[in-house]
Each structure stands twice: as C-alpha cells, then as structure tokens.
Amino acid sequence: MGSSQTSFGCEHRSPTHVLVKPFVWLPLTEVVEPVDFEEYVSSHAPGVEPGPLKQLMEFPSDDLELLHLDKDCNTLEPPLPEEEEYQLYSTTYTPHNSERQRERQRGLVKQTFELDEAAAAERQEDQDDAKRRSVSIDETPRGSWASSIFDLKNSSPDALLPTVLEQTAAEDMDHRNTEARQQGRHNDLLGLFPPPDEDEAVERCSLPEVPKEHCGQRIMVKCLSLKFEIEIEPIFGTLALYDIKEKKKISENFYFDLNSDQMKGLLKPHTPHVAISTLARSAIFSITYPSPDIFLVIKLEKVLQQGDISECCEPYMVMKESDSSKHKEKLEKLRLQAEQSCTRLGCFRMPFAWTAIHLLNIVSSVGGLDRSDPDSDSERKGHGTWNERKKKGFERMSIGDDMCNFATFRPATLTVTNFFKQEGDRLSDEDLYKYLADMRRPSSVLRRLRPVTAQLKIDISPAPDLPHYCLSPELLHVKPYPDLRVRPTKEVLEFPARQVYTPHTTYRNLLYVYPQSLNFSSRQGSVRNIAVKVQFMAGEDPSQALAVIFGKSSCAEFMKEAYSPVIYHNKSPEFYEEMKMKIPANLTDNHHLLFTFYHISCQPKQNTPLETPVGYTWIPLMQHGRLRTGSFSLPVSVEKPPASYSVLTPDVQLPGMKWVDNHKGVFNVEVKAASSVHTQDPHLDKFFTLVYVLEEYSFPFRLKDVIITEANMEGELKASMAALRGAVLDTCVRFLHQLLNKLIQLIVYPPVIAGQIVNLGRAAFEAMALLVNQIHKNLEGNQDQHGRNNLLASYIHYCFRLPTAEPTLPPNGESPGLTMPMQYATLSRATARPSSLHLSRSKSISNSNPDLASTPVSPDEEVQRIMGSKGIDRSHSWVNSAYAPGGSRSVLRRNPNSSCELKQVPNPFTSSSPLPPPPPSCTLLHEELALQWVVSTSTVREAALQQAWLFFQLMTKSMAHHLFLTSKLDVPRRQRFPDRFVDDIAALVCAISADIASRYHKDVELVERLNSSLAFFLSDLLSLMDRGFVFNLIRSYYKQIANKLHTAQNPSSLNALRMDFTRIVCSHEHYVILNLPCSILSPPASPSPSTSSTTSQSSAFSSMVQDQGVATMFELSVPFRQQHFLSGLLLSELSLILDPDGEGVFFLHKKAISAVHSLLCSHDADPRYRDPQVRAHMAQLYLPLIPIVMETLHQLYDFSGHGSTISQSVAMAIAGSPLQHAKANPFALPTAGRQSSSLSAECSRTLLVCFLWVLKNADAALLERWVSDLSVLQINRLLDLLHLCVSCFEYKGKKTLERINSLTFKKSQDMKARLEEAILGTIGARQEMVRRHRERSPYGSQENVRWKKNVTHWRTNADRVDKTKAEVEQESVVDGNLATEASLIVLDTLEIIVKTVVASELKESVLGGVLRVLLHSMAGNQSALFLQHCFNTQRALVFKFPEMLFEEDTELCADLCLRLLRHCSSSVGSVRSHASASLYLLMRQNFEIGNNFARVKMQVTMSLSSLVGTSQNFNEEHLRRSLKTILTYAEEDLELRDTPFPEQVQDLVFNLHMILTDTVKMKEHQHDPEMLIDLMYRIAKGYQNSPDLRLTWLQNMAGKHSERGNHAEAAHCLVHSAALVAEYLNMLEDCRYLPIGCVTFQNISSNVLEESAVSDDVLSPEEEGICAGKYFSESGLVGLLEQAAASFNMAGMYEAINEVYKILLPIHEANRDFKKLATVHGKLQDAFNKVYNQRMFGTYFRVGFYGCRFGDLDEQEFVYKEPSITKLAEISHRLEEFYSEKFGDEVVEIIKDSNPVDKNKLDPNKAYLQITYVEPYFDTYELKERITYFDKNYNLRTFMYCTPFTLDGRAHGDLHEQYKRKTILTTSHAFPYIKTRINVIHKEEIILVPIEVAIEDMQKKTQELAFATNQDPADSKMLQMVLQGCVGTTVNQGPLEVAQVFLADIPDDPKLFRHHNKLRLCFKDFAKRCEDALRKNKALIGPDQKEYHRELERNYHKLKEALGPLINRKIPQLYRTLPAPTLQTQRNSYSRSSFRKVDC
Secondary structure (H helix, E strand, O other): OHHHHHOOOOOOOOOOOOOOOOOOOOOOOOOOOOOOHHHHHHHOOOOOOOOHHHHHOOOOOOOEEEEEEOOOOOEOOOOOOOOOOOOOOOOOOOOOOHHHHHHHHOOOOOOOEHHHHHHHHHHHHHHHHHHHOOOOOOOOOOOOHHHHHHHHHHOOOOOOOOOOOOOOOHHHHHHHHHHHHHOOOOOOHHHHOOOOOHHHOOOOOOOOOOOOOOOOEEEEEEEEEEEEOOOOOOEEEEEEEEEOOOOEEOEOOEEEOOOOHHHHHOOHHHOOOOOHHHHOOEEEEEEOOOOOOEEEEEEEEEEOOOOOHHHHHHHHHHOOHHHOOOOHHHHHHHHHHHHHHHHHHOOOEEEEEEEEEEHHHHHOOOOOOOOOOOOOEEOOOOOOOOOOOOHHHHHOOOOOHHHOOOOOOOOEEEEEEEEEEOOOOOOOHHHHHHHHHHHOOOOOHHHHOOEEEEEEEEEEEEOOOOOOOEEOOOOOEEOOOOOOOOOOEEEEOEOOOOOOOOOOOOOOEEEEEEEEEEOOOOOOOOOOOEEEEEEEEOOOOHHHEOOOEEOOOOOOOEEOEEEOOOEOOOOOOEOOOOEEEEOOOOOOOOOEEEEEEEEEOOOOOOOOOOEEEEEEEEEEOEEOOEEOOEEEEEEOEOOOOOOOHHHOOOOOOOOOOOEOOOOOEEEEEEEEEEEOOOOOOHHHHHHHHHHHHHHHOOOOEEEOOEEEOHHHHHHHHHHHHHHHHHOOHHHHHHOHHHHHHHHHHHHHOOOEEOOEEOOOHHHHHHHHHHHHHHHHHHOOOOEOOOOOEHHHHHHHHHHOOOOOOOOOOOOOOOOHHHHOOOOHHHHOOOOOOOHHHOOOOOOOOOOOOHHHHOOOOOHHHHHHHHHHHHHOOHHHOOOOOOOOOOOOEEEEEEOOOOOOOOOOOOOHHHHHOOOOOOOOOOOOHHHHHHHHHHHOOHHHHHHHHHOHHHHHHHHHHHHHHHHHHOOOOOOOHHHOOOHHHHHHHHHHHHHHHHHHHHHOOOOHHHHHHHHHHHHHHHHHHHHHOOHHHHHHHHHHHHHHHHHHHHHOOOHHHHHHHHHHHHHHHHOOOOHHHHOOOOOOOOOOOOOOHHHHHHHHOOOOOHHHHHHHHHHHHHOOOHHHHHHOHHHHHHHHHHHHHHOOOOOOOHHHHHHHHHHHHHHHHHHHHOHHHOOHHHHHHHHHOOOOHHHHHHHOHHHOOOOOOOOOOOOHHHHHHHHOOOOOOOOOOOOOOOOOOOOOOOOOHHHHHHHHHHHHHHHHHOOHHHHHHHHHOOOHHHHHHHHHHHHHHHHHOOOOOHHHHHHOOHHHHHHHHHHHHHHHHHHHOOOOHHHHHHHHHHHOOOOOOOOOHHHHHOHHHHOOHHHOOOOOHHHHHHHHHHHHHHHHHHHHHHHHHHHHHHHHHHHOOOHHHHHHHHHHHHHHHHHOOOEHHHHHHHHHHHHHHHHHOHHHHHHHOHHHHHHHHHHHHHHHOOOOHHHHHHHHHHHHHHHHHHHHHHOOOHHHHHHHHHHHHHHHHHOOOOOHHHHHHHHHHHHHHHHHOOOOOOOOHHHHHHHHHHHHHHHHHHHHHHHHOOOOHHHHHHHHHHHHHHOOOOHHHHHHHHHHHHHHHHHOOOHHHHHHHHHHHHHHHHHHHHHHOOOOOOOOOHHHHHHOOHHHHHHOOOOOOOOOOOOOOOOOOOOOOHHHHHHHHHHHHHHHHHHOOHHHHHHHHHHHHHHHHHOOOHHHHHHHHHHHHHHHHHOOOOOOOOEEEEEEEEOHHHHHHOOOEEEEEEOOOOOHHHHHHHHHHHHHHHHOOOOEEEEOOOOOOOHHHOOOOOEEEEEEEEEEOOOHHHHHHOOOOOHHHOOEEEEEEEEEEOOOOOOOOOHHHOEEEEEEEEEEEEEOOOOOEEEEEEEEEEEEOHHHHHHHHHHHHHHHHHHHHOOOOOOHHHHHHHHHHHOOOOOOOOHHHHHHHHHOOOOOOHHHHHHHHHHHHHHHHHHHHHHHHHHHHHHHOOHHHHHHHHHHHHHHHHHHHHHHHHHHOOOHHHHOOOOOOOOOOOOOOOOOHHHOEEEO
C-alpha cells in the first residue's frame, strides 16, 4: 500500500519555514523511531486544569498498589499449622466479552421498524383476509371519478409538520437538524455490535485458579437403616471404595453405626464419652478417575464372642423374625450371650459379613437388575445389591469411562438384602478383589454361598456443591456449618487410582496403618484369638502414647490405641483393618509406631486375664530425617523391648531379646502417609534437607552415609539441584510451591559458606527451567490458551513473592514480622521451608511440652508459644510455607479502574514502620533471572525458552515487588532500574525476537507461545520501566521480523505472529495514554477549546503542524507513527495486510481487523473514556483507518447483492487455479456492484463498524477540514463506502432473526473459515493448539481444567440451538439500535461532506453522490427515528440545491419520488408525516422553478405505478392518508394560494388515487398469479396513451414473471418495453441505426406490433414530462434489450437471443463500441452452442370456466402455459385447491371429460372447471417451416386436443365403431406472450371416421418404428420394445386386426375408397419398416438373445403372410380417370367435409 497511503490527503503545501527536523518518508514496512516517551511526558506536563483530558496525559498514580487479601479457609478452624498467603500481581483489566456486552445492552430503547410492524399487521390480516375476498373484476376501465374523490375527501390526513411551510434560512435549518440528530444517540456503537471473536482474543489471559486442594467428582452416601431378622447385638459398618481394575482401595474407611439406642446401651461401659463427629451416617466420597470398575464395599463387624464366624452367623441365617414364637427361648439365650460378650469384650470386634455395590449400576442404567431375582429389592428399578447382568450386558463389559459420570445421575435409594458372611481365612484385600471380579460374572461363586439376610437401606446421590454440616478428613468443620450440634457428614479422603497433579495448599499430615497378616504358627503357648494393638508413641514411656488415632463410630474422637478385629482360633490371622492417625508436624527420631499382640480369652475363666500380651514390634517413623512409609515385614519380639529401642528398627538383633520364629519377619504391615509435610521422595528430601542445613548453618550434618561440611556443601547442593529432575513428577507437583520458593530463595540470597558468598544463581536457574519444562511436558492438557501450565501460572500469580528478609535470624531474636501484624506473613514467613526438615537433632522440642498436641487458637499465639518454649531456635517455628499460620495475604496488582479521581490507597508498609533495607548479599531476582537467561546455553536455554512466560512473569512480578518494597514507585522511570539490568533485558528481547524470526516454521507451537509471552512481557514492562525504552524493544522485535519477512517461504505465518504480538501489546490498560492522544500533532486551530493550552506549548512537533496540516493526522505519516507509536504499528499492520497486492490471506485479514475491533470495543466499554472530548482525542489515534478502509473499498464484501456463499479465492483454490477474480456471469444484469470481494462478509462488516466508530467519535471540525482537501475521486470513494455501510448494517427484521437458527449459522461460519484456512494452508498453530487442548486432558473427560473454569467465557451465545422469545426480542432491539446508529453516523458524515463541498467548486460532482447515498438509506429497512432525520436532511438538500433534481439528473428525481411514495404508504404515522411533507415540498419547489411541476407529476405517477406493481406489503389505506395530507398542505399553503399550484396538486392527487383504486383490486388477487397478471396487463393497457406508465407496468409484469420463474414471459415483457421505447425514439428523431419502431421486433414475436404508437395527434413525445423516464433513451433501449437477452437465456430460448442481438448490434456498431460487440458475439457464441442441449419448453392446457361464481370468467376459455412436464393432475389439483379455498370445497367441481359442456345441465350454485391437455397444432404447410424443437414451441397460436367417442355415446368401442373428435383452438396472441394464459378466440372441430382413426394409428406406429430403427446411438432395448408391440403382438387391436377389419372388404361407400387405399399403403410401409427394424436388431443383439430374435422373425413372417393378400388388393375404381372434382374449401386435401363442423 506504501506510497498510495501517504499521498492520500491534500497535496502538501510548501513549508512556510524550515523544519528543525525534516521528516523523512518511511515505508509502512519499516518502523519509525518512537518518541522518547518519558522525556515528552515530563516536558509536556498536563496543564493545571483537571479537565477530563487530564487523565489522557499520564498513568494514574495508583496504577500499581498492594492489596491484602485473606486466603479462603474452607474450614471453621485453621487446619493447624499455617497456610501460605497469596500475593498476586496482575495487569489484567476487565476484558471485553459477550457477558459484559449483554450487560451494556440492557435498557436499550426499542426502535420502531416498519418491517416488524408490517409483520405484526400481516398476522392480523391473515385472520381478516378470508372475509373480504371478492372475485369479479369490474369491467369499467377505471373507477369512476366521483366515487374516487368522495373516498379521498372523506379520509383523514396525518399530522402536519409545523415547520414545513415556514421560510427558514438554510444555516438555521442545518443547525436545527444537527441538534435534533445528536439527541438520544447511543454512546458506544460497538456495544451494539457482536463482541469480538473469542478465538482471536490472544490478549485475553484468563486468571489462573486460586490454588486449592484437588477434588474429584463427589458422591454422597447416606446410611439410612440396617435391620436383621433378629436383633440381638450391636452391628458396626464400614464403607470404602475399591477400584478392581487398578486393584486399589481408593478411599479411606467411613465408619457408621445404625444400632438402636438399646443396642448401643450394651456398650456404654466401653465408650463413656461419644464424640458427635463419630455419629456421622453420611459420607461424601470423591472420585477423580470414574471408571466402571468401582465398587462400594460394605463390611459389617460385631462384638467379639466365642465361636468362629460361621457359628456366630448361623442364627442370622436360620432364624426369621416371623417365627420368633418358635425360637423364643433360643433368642433369649442369644441375647443373654450377646449382653455378656458386650460387657466383657466390648472393645474387641470380629468380622461378620460384607457386600458390595457396583457403582456403575447406580449412575447408568446399563445392565440393570433382574426384577425376578429373589434376593434383591430395590426402590429404583434397575439397581440392586450387585450386578445381575443379562447377556447383552456382557457383550459390553468394557463400558467406556464416559458412561461413568458420577457428577450427575439420578439419586437412588437402595435396599441391600444380600450379605455374604466373612470367611476367616479370606479377609485380605487380594481375596476381596477376586470376589468383586467374580461378582461381575454370571456364574458367580458367591451365588452358591448362603447369604446373611439383612436389610441395609442407603441413599446414593451426587454431592451438593456446598453441603452443610460437613467435616473434613481431619475432622475440621467445613463451611457452611451453621450449628455445631447437628449430626455431621464426613468427607472421606480419596486415594486416587492414578496420580493427581495438584500442589498442596492446605495442611494435611495423616498416617494410615494397615496390619496385613501375622504368622504365629511357630509361637508356643495359647495364642489363638489374636488382637493387634497399635499406638503412636512420642517416646518409650507408655504414657507417651499420643491420642492421635481417629475413632471409628460412636466413640471418642481421638484414641491412644486401636485394636484390629479378632479372628477366633486362628494363629495366622489376616487383617483388613485401617488405622488413621493425625501425626504431629515435627517428628523426631523418638516418634514410632508400637504394635502389641494380645491373646484374647473369649471365655471368662478364673485367673485368666482378658488380654495376654504375646508379642511386640515397632516402626521408628523418622530415619535420616525422612518419614518411613511403605510395606514392612517385621520380626516380633516375645518380650517387651528394652530401653532406647525406638531409635533402632526391629531388624537389628538386640542382645538378650527373644524373637518369634528366629527373628524372621512374621508381621506384615503397610504404612501410608497423606501429608503436605513429608515429601516421601529421596531427591526432594535431600534438596530440602541441604537447604535446611544451610539455613540453620548446622555443620557438620550427617545425611545417610555422607557428612555434610562447609567444604562439600556447595557441590552437594548443586548435585541435589541437578538430581531434582529424577524426582517423581507427582511429588514435585505436590510440593511445587515450596520447591520453587526454595530455588528462588537460593537465587535471591546466595548463601554464605565459610565466609564466602556462593553464587547458586545458575544452578538454581537451570534446575528451575528443567523442572517447569518437565511439568509442562507431562501435564500437557492442563494449560490455558497460551500454553501456560495452570499450576505454574497460579503459583506465580498467587504464591510467589520475593523473599524479603535474610534467611537466618538470631535464634531467639523476635522476628520483625511479629511486631507488624499487617505484614508478618509476607516478611517473617517468606523464608519458610518445607516440611520434612524437622530432622533429628540434639536440641529437639521437649517431649514434655504438653501444649503441642492441642490445637493452637490463633497463628500468632501458636508461633509465640513455640518460640517461647525453652528457647527453642527458630528452626522449630512453624515458619513453613506449607503450613505457616495464615496471616493476611498481600496482593500486588494493577488497579483496573484507577483514574485520577480515585483516592491513592495508603501504603500499608509505610504506615507501620520502614522496611529493613535488604542485606548486602541480596541479589534481585529479576536481575539475576535476566542475567542467567542471557548467558544460558544449550539445553537450559531451550528449556527456558519453552517456558519463557514463566520467567517473564517472575521477572515482572519481582520488579513490581521490588519497586514497591523499596518505595521506588514515585521515582522517575529512568532511575528505577540499573543500566546493567536494562541492557540485559534489551539483549534478552533481541535474542528471543531472533529466535522467533528464525524458528517460526520449525517449532510452530513453541514460537507461538514464545511470541505471545514476549508480547505480554513487554506489555507488563510498559507499566514498570522507561516506556520509550520499551517502545524501542518493540521496534527491535519488529525489525527482526521484518528482516526475516523478505526471505520467508511462508510470510503469512510470520505476519500472523507479528499481528498477535501487536494485539497483545496494544491491549495494555493504558494503551490510550501510551499513544499520547493529546500530543500536538493536531492542526493549529484546536478542534476542542480545552486543548488550546496544550497547543500553545512549544514542542518538536509544533513547527511542522502549521504547514502539514490535517493531512498528516489522517495518514500513516512518520509524525503520526512516531507520536502514536502503538496505534501507528497496529494501523500499519492492518494497512499492509489489507493491501490488495500484498500477501493478505483470509485469516490474516480476520486477525488484523479483529485486533482493531477488539481495541475499539474496549475503549467503548471503558468508563474512563465516556467524555465526548476524550473520545475525540481517542479517535485521533485511529484517523488513518478512514483512508485505509477507503483504499480497500473494492475488496469489501458486497452487502447490496447476495454475496457468494464461499469466497471466490477459495473456490478458485478448490478448482486448482491461482487466486484470480473469476469472470462475471455473462448474462447477469448490468449492476453497479463492485468487481469482486476478497474480504469475507464477517471481516468486511467488522471493518466497516470500526470505520463508523472513527467517524462517530472523531471531531467534526477536523473531519470537515480533511474532507475539504480531498479530490472528487476520493470524496466519491468515501460516498461509495457510506453507501456500503448502509447496506451492511441494514436491519434484518425480527422474523429473520427467528428464522436463523443461531447454532447452524455459527457452525457454518466456523466451518467456512476452517475450510478456507485448510485449503489455503494458513491455519495458525495457536488455534490448532487451543483446539487440541480443548479436546484432551489428563484428568479424564470431566475435568477439563482450563476450559471448565469459565465455561461462560468460552460459550458464546450461539452454542445454544433455540433462543428464547425474550432473547430474540432483545436481539432484534440491539440489531435495530445498531442499524439506526450506523445510519445516523452515515447521515452525520453526509452533512459534513455537503457542508464542505458547498464552499468548493466540487459541488456538482459530489452532490448527486450524496443524494444517492441518502436515497439508498431511505430504501432499506430503517427505523422511524432515523427516517425523520433522513427526511430533514433530504428536505434541506433539495431546498439548497433544487437544480440538482430538476435540471440535471432525471433518475435522481424519479428515485426520490419512489422512495418518498414508499414511505407515504408506511404503517408508521411519523414516517408518513415526514414523507408527505417532503413530497409536498418537492412539488412546490418544482413549481416555483417554472410555474409547472410536470416533472414531479410524471415521476410521482410512475413511481406509484411501480410501487403498487412490485411492493408486497403495500397498504393503500396508509397511502390514502398521505395523499390527503398532501392535499391539506396545498390547501393551507397561503403563499401559493392564488396560483394554479393547489389545483394542479389536487389533479395529481386524484389521479394517484385512481391508480390506487386499481391496485386495491390487484391486492385481492395477489394469490391468483394468472388473475394478477391479467389485471396488471389491463392496467398497462389502460396506460396505452402514457408510454412512461405503460413501460412501468410492463416492467412490473417482468418482475412478477421473473419471481415466478417464467423467464420467457419476463423476456417478452422486456421486448415489448424495448419496442415501446423504439417507437417513441423513432418519433423523436430518425436515426439510421436505431430500430424503426415495433416492426423491427416482429421477428422476436408477432405480438409486439401492439406497441405501435397510438397516433401522433394523441401524444407527442416532445411534451414536458412525457417519455422522461431513464429508459426513453438510446442507453435505456440497449439496457432493456440486454435484459431481454438475459431472460431469454434463462428461459433456454437461445434462438430468440439472436433476434434480440440483431437489433442491438447495429447500435454498438454505430457507436464503434468494440468491447461491447466482442461481448455480444461472445454471448451469441455461447447461446448457439447451447442450442443443442436437451431443452423442455412449456406444457399447454385448455381451461374452461363455467358458473356465475366466476364473475367475468364465466364461459371463458383460456389456454394456460405451465412449466414443462406438468401433469394434468398437477394443474387440476392446483386450480381446484385455489378456487376451493376461494369459494369453499363443496362449490368447485372439475368436469372430468373434454366433451362440449351443456350449460343448462350445470348446477347454478357451483363453479365448474374443465381442464384438458392440448398440444400445439400445425398445418402441413406450417410444418415445412417449423423444423427444430424451438420452432415447434415458439410463436404458437393454434392448439388441438382429441376426444374419442362412439355413435352410441360411449367413449371407446370396437375398431369399426371408434370415432375421434379433434378440436382446434386459436388464441388471441401467440405464446410466449407477456402473460401465461391467453383467451381462446376461435374453435373448430374435425371428426374422424373409424378408418381415419386407424390410418392415424398406423402412421404413428410406423413413425415409432422408423425412429427406433434410425436412432443414433442405437438403443436395442427401445427397438425391441417397439418391435414386440408391432410383430409380436397377439393383443386385440394389433396391426393384424386393424388390417382384417378395414382391408378385408372393399368399402361400399366410394367416399371411403381413398381412405382404404391410404390404409393399405400405410401397411405396406409398416411391413417394410418392420423388416428394417428386425435387420437392425439382429446386428445389435448378443448370443444370449438369438432365440428371442428368431421368435420375433417367426412372428414377423406370420404377420407378413397374413397381411399379404390384404395389402395387395387394390380398388379398381381408384385407378380409373375420375370426373373433375367439385371445389373443396377445406384445408386438407383428403375429404373430411362430411363430418366437419366449424364453430366460430
């Protein structure tokens, strides 16, 4: 676009004085050097006045602020040690999206549109319609004058406009109109336009989720009741989930107790205190990986009693409640035993029974339960105990995970009746998995087991989002918990089946112990009923057992010991017990688990204790500072362990100890931890330990086998950092926050070892880069649209903060944080270190500190308490970020709505006490990161590039914190950061830009991520650093890309990257300020008074302002691009991409336009920019958009026509040809449309709305001055653009909105774009990536992390298929407001153009264009509001420039009249008022010019005719009112009262009223096409003396025919029009090459002669106002003929085209118009080539109307022309249906035969139709000339139909009695004509005697044979069919029978001799043809048909033999000389006279 862009404005005037710094012109492809922003801002400090413009000068002072947010704690109590607080620094400001858009659209005023009014009226009318249908047409040619005038005089006018008749000066009129237009305007235009496409919004950066604990799909299980047949003892239940595919228990146990109070009472002595938390009966389970393999397992236990499980279960299996009388004694006995057991053994349990529920059955109805199954009883059909599948279920065993959606299913209440007793030797989990797998099989082993009958009722439902009364797995109360006394629901901790990648955010420190098996078979003594007691010991003293074991059900909350269930008489029991413990945060080497094994004596014996200890073992929990978890096989000691045992493991052979089974491992136990304190990963543990050693400076330190000293510390630490990549990813993610914090801490505070500062920056940077890269790669689905991993993003956003204090403090020094509660979390805690760092040391926390077990009240208190206890050093404070007490969180972020009015937020830091200065060894994170990144190489550099966004964000957040913490926010930006750092940043940006440029085609995804990260980084830097410097960075990026662009193979993808980059940078919150909108690039006279102060300041630019003037502001000139740097970049990009010669591919167009659109949207939505003055300044940043869009005019989509469905270039690409513009359709009517459009409709629409935005908001004075410098060409281009805008934003109407199914529409749009991209190979990798990420995710289908969060944000409105009524209503309101606002902006601009050109000499050439746009805007669907303003403008225009209409362009006058009349018939009153006023003034002005208004008179009359003929929803009632209004104006117009004017007006109005009355009739027949055309035909005939009007009506008829697809008739209407014009042109001048009138046209159609001019004396074309239309000229004639040719082409009548062009060619030849001649000959060539195509023309029917119901149609006969291949049934159905609807079903009857109708026999109350198929009829002589198919179907006037009959009245009889009647009809005109039915004017009948009938039949047969024989290519099937019918026939009336009937005897009647002879000759011919046909057949057949052929030959010979004697008999009389015949008058040579009847 280069040069053309700059020369757009006026020619530059020569400078008046030399510039200080002349501007060199730079092409758009190069970036100008930006203004030194800081310098400029400081030297142009805003003036004192605090006007609205002040905020456009500089960022607000509170742009960055520190806020404190409290982290949500979802439990009422803090979860013991502390939570991390979050700091977030964010530069996002509310983006513009569809949700907000809808907010802004509320409360819009509904505009009135005639379109909607008419639609509403139509519904009403449909109901009234039936009442007023009349059929007859008055035969009076026009309504009588008297009645018409009477009607008109009695109607009432609309309200008169007060100012119409006043005389006003033009200026006042303009002023008044402008003011009126500005009232009630809609401020933000883009708020009415659909919001920008979300997919394009690269600058949109979703906020990461606040880190929170992971949660899967949650189901709630409520245990309602448990009943057995007998109730004798308490039973206890346990629930847990198992995944049998993964063979894993996936939840902890939930214990419930449904016993009655009586039963509970039995255990009272053992549970003196019952905690409410143990009374829970409902549990919430979380399932992260739903699968069809999950079972809910229910286990029941009972109190231990004597006897094995089977014995104890027996009573439950045998006894039934119903027969309790039988077993009364037995029951009593059992109850007694139970009571004794409970008293003695109440604290021991034994296994009892179990069952399982297959969850898939609950959530899906697949494989339901067999209802007849005796042991299932379910309240919801299809769900039962367990899965009884029918066969069909087994085929589908592997049901996909998609079936298992546990988040939404129908809640179910189940009654489980089938329990299996536990088998004492099969209690392990392994056995359980086998059982569960077995359950899914049909032949279940379990089915053979005897069930324990019971009834457990449970409810399973999806868990509510915020359940009330819920306890966390740690038993904390989860909010909301309104009342602590209510029975709680427990959240059950999930053990996910596979890894879940979520960092810990709450404190959790739980330990689970699972005793698995014990082998005491070799243990001597009585050890049979074994119970395992587990204790958590803080030391070896028995009193040090901690109460940390969670209670089960109906007991205390925490216990000091837990027992496993006892299996009776089993020395090697298996266990399934789970013991859950809440372990202290700081474990020491003394903490251990102690297991004691007891023998329980079940029988009360004398001197036998209840429990006898039989063994001991233990597990020390800490070893080398690590928590020990996993599976253990432990030896068991027979005796109590010795002192200090707990530090060693039992594997150590202690002297003097006795072990069971020789110290072998006989006890298997598993220990698992769910902890946010212990990493349980060696690599992480080592790293954290080393960091801890450094912090504590506790050298030497033993770590396993290595002693850490100062000497080897650095090496070890670096090695441990490098080894981090070996850590398990799952664990790394869980401890991600701590890990990153530590690495950052090592960078910020390089440790001092042995007095030396050790720089670990590089190692830490590498470790970090590799770690984040690993996370990114492995968690690919968990990303946002910019490829940022959400875990990392939320870490940076919420958790990262600069460590602000030195790591080590004096051991008992108070942390400064404690004196300043505001910041204590940020400052004192920031050095927190993770969890497992409480290593065993000599100075361990005193075990006797009893407080540690209790929950601290508040974090502060807790810290102080610990710090205060016996001078513990700080290593034991809970300073850990994983669980430091939750203080407030400081959040540093950009204040989105900051403006000058907002108060400065007081800085919380300065308010308390000054910050301690950072210690000398502290490096700044951002500086270190920049440095390390710049110097990094190979893999590390690559890893850092992969995750560039993370380091960029760390840097910006660190910079912001640093500025804040050092109070540098008020320091000038240049002094904020050291030069070294600034250089590093420059080097970094340069290197990354180079990477983008060089790798864009290799690593597409990486480069897209890198590109957007860099853009976001620079955007952030604009808020922090020297802005001029950042602009230069942007420039350097641009240069790198530009250099690459020249050599790139695929420049469009590089362009796309640069576009995205620009878009992101421009999305800066203070984008407007960054562009210096108030800089003095404005012209000297300031557009708004308030800028005068700035204008006066001298600046580098002011000198150039005077002379370069407005032009530079409207083009991408160097000063523009320098001043408005970002806006200049954006518009240059747009300009280059739209450049038609450039490489702009579709998706680039869309990108560039969308970028501008979204920016403008954000301005419109921004509350800071509401003031119109501010808006005008903002619009200055976009002024060059106007010329850019003007340049692209020819590329824009043409909204006036119907654009193609797929874009031209795509079509060409599909066809495989280069992207060129395709040829126009050769027969398209000549239109004013543009050549081709390369922009899609969507892009064009968006671009135009942006263009209108600039026009709306720009300063009017400025626009005026710009327009005044434009050339005529440019102004006309601007007018074309406005014309397009009107079409583009035209209101579609509510109906259309209802029709468009939003989903399909959106889909097709997307598919189209996708198709375009795919075909042209331009799809962007980012879109691909986004698309892919949306489709996959590691969390299974349900947890679509990034996208799920703000579903609303991605779900545009169009995702829903059907919109509600209210939505459609709202949409139409918005659409109406948009259309109105767009049109008003166009109107404003037109006024500016008019105002400007009046003064200049361009007036003539421009005004016509202005009026055209105005007329075009009146033509569309416009709101009443707009039309009022539009008419005001139009009246002013006509008032100021009447000569424009009345002297020059007739066409404009005609168009204006048509538009005004159309609005005079509007249903909206105010519109009618304005239109009538305009029309009246138009007549008046025409009259004032020459005392006559013939021109307007003529035009109005023609317009009315045209309107009436074509408009669908035209309302005569409304028009009548308008006519009355005009009369009223004439009567009240005092000035002209004494002139002939009022009388002339009256004449005109009455004449119009007459036409109107005619048209009312037309309206009645609008559903009867034939009748309607007849009427129009008659109206046209009525205008025979008024050529203009006749022409108008012929045009109307042509239009109607085209609509109905009758192209031939349309063509004839056009030919008649052309003949009419030729006739009058001939009268005006005798021109050799023009046709001499109608005669010339008779070759096209004989009908044309009716257009010959009536006679010279009636009409003379010279008279003013006659033949004034645009068609009465040579060019008009050419146009009509062209259109006629096009219609003939569509009708397939190619021969007629030739005749039309014969008339056209001489005209072109005379004009030497060789281009046109070439075109015409081209079209002729096409037409002649098409002549040979298969064509079908019309089918004809005779239709007779009988009955007085038909009015003037009664007894009329017509020939109807119907489309080709219309069946008789179709037309008869159509007419019958139509007339039945009109008269009623009973009334209409179809006469089924075609015999003559006897009127007297018909029912007078009925309407009869007789319909007969007719064929064109030609006499023999005619057939000689009508050779081709076309000849036989063109110019037809005679038609024939035949009716068979016999003399006795039957239709058919034997051969010798079969007569035939031929009826020949002649029509008044030849077909095709200007209508599709023509009256029959003549009818004659011919009757054929039987022998003549036979002759016709034989001739027809012979012809068929001849045709089949000579067909080319030969068709054997057809031939055989015909032959079979001729020779193989044995049927009646075959050829042989005909011969036998008529040729056997010579007829008696001599009149029949000739017929006899003729028939004989026919048979001769027939026989010969048969022979030919057989010969041909023989040649065609294959071997398989030989026999068939022989058969045919045999038949033929038989026939020939039989015919022989008959054929050869001649009639002797015929061969005598005959006397001279009498004269015959008939047409035919052989006599039909005897039977002839002529009917005229």
